[in-house]
C-alpha cells in the first residue's frame with residue numbers, strides 16, 4: 635500500500651464499495667436467492683421536476699449477461715446506481731439477492747455489497763495507488779485480517795485474470811492505456827469474487843480490436859465464474875457478441891427485454907431504428923462473418939470475440 639492516502643478517484647466521484655468502517659459489513663450472511671438476483675418493481679426516480687424512471691420493472695436472470703441500452707439520458711446509469719444503493723428511488727422496490735435495497739436506511743445497512751463488483755464508466759481508479767493497491771482497497775475493507783503477502787497475491791491474481799500482465803499490478807493508472815485502465819477497473823471489480831458484476835459502458839473509448847478482446851474476456855469470466863452481468867452499453871458489437879438478453883430503456887421505463895431477435899419482433903420505433911439501422915446491420919454481419927470463419931460456438935459471446 636502506498637504511504638499516500640488515496641485521493642478520490644480521478645474520473646468519477648463514485649466508488650463501487652463503501653468506505654465506512656462498519657465491522658458488520660464484512661460479516662457473511664446467508665441470504666435467500668432465486669433465479670433472479672436482481673428484481674425491480676415499479677421504480678420511480680426523479681431529480682426535481684425531471685422524472686427519469688416511472689414504474690420501471692426489470693428482472694435479471696442468474697448467469698446471464700444482460701445488455702442495457704437506451705438513448706443518451708434515458709437513465710441507464712441512474713438505474714445502475716439505484717440497484718447498487720447509490721441512488722435512493724422515490725418509489726418502487728429493488729431486490730438484490732432477495733434483499734430490498736431500498737429498505738436500507740443507510741449505506742452501512744446494505745451488507746450484500748461484497749457480493750457485487752462495479753466498473754464505473756470512467757474506471758474510477760485511485761490515481762495515487764498502483765493497480766495492485768487499487769484492487770486491494772475493497773479487499774482490505776472487507777477482509778482486514780488478510781496479510782500484506784496474501785493481499786499482494788490476490789491482487790496479482792485478479793490483475794492477471796483481467797487480462798493484464800502481472801507487472802501491471804505495480805503501475806499507476808496514469809501509466810496505463812485506456813484499455814488497460816478498463817481491465818484494471820475490472821480487476822478491482824472482481825476483487826471480492828462477486829456474483830454480480832455491474833459495468834457501465836466498459837468498451838467506450840476502446841478501439842474495435844480492444845473492445846472485442848474485452849468482450850471476449852467478459853464472456854469467458856462470466857461463464858467460468860458463473861457471474862450475472864448488468865452491462866450498460868451503446869456498443870452494438872458487444873450486444874450482438876456477448877449479451878444473452880437486452881433490456882431497452884425508453885419512455886422512462888423498460889419497454890422491452892429479450893434476445894435481439896425477440897426485440898426485433900416488437901414494433902417500438904426506437905428499437906426498430908436502433909437494431910435495424912446501418913450500424914446494427916454492420917454489427918450483425920461482423921458476427922456472421924466470425925461465425926462463418928468458425929469462431930462462433932454455441933454461446934453468444936464467442937461469436938464476436
Ligand SMILES: Nc1ncnc2c1ncn2[C@@H]1O[C@H](COP(=O)(O)OP(=O)(O)OP(=O)(O)O)[C@@H](O)[C@H]1O
Nearest residue numbers: 681684686704705706707708709710711712713868
Ligand atoms: N445526480 C444527478 N442530479 C441531477 N440529475 C441527474 C443526476 N444524475 C443523473 N441525472 C440526470 O438523469 C438523466 C439520466 O442520466 P443517466 O446518466 O442515467 O443517463 P444515461 O442513460 O446513462 O446516459 P448516457 O447514455 O449518455 O450515459 C440525465 O438527464 C441526467 O442529467
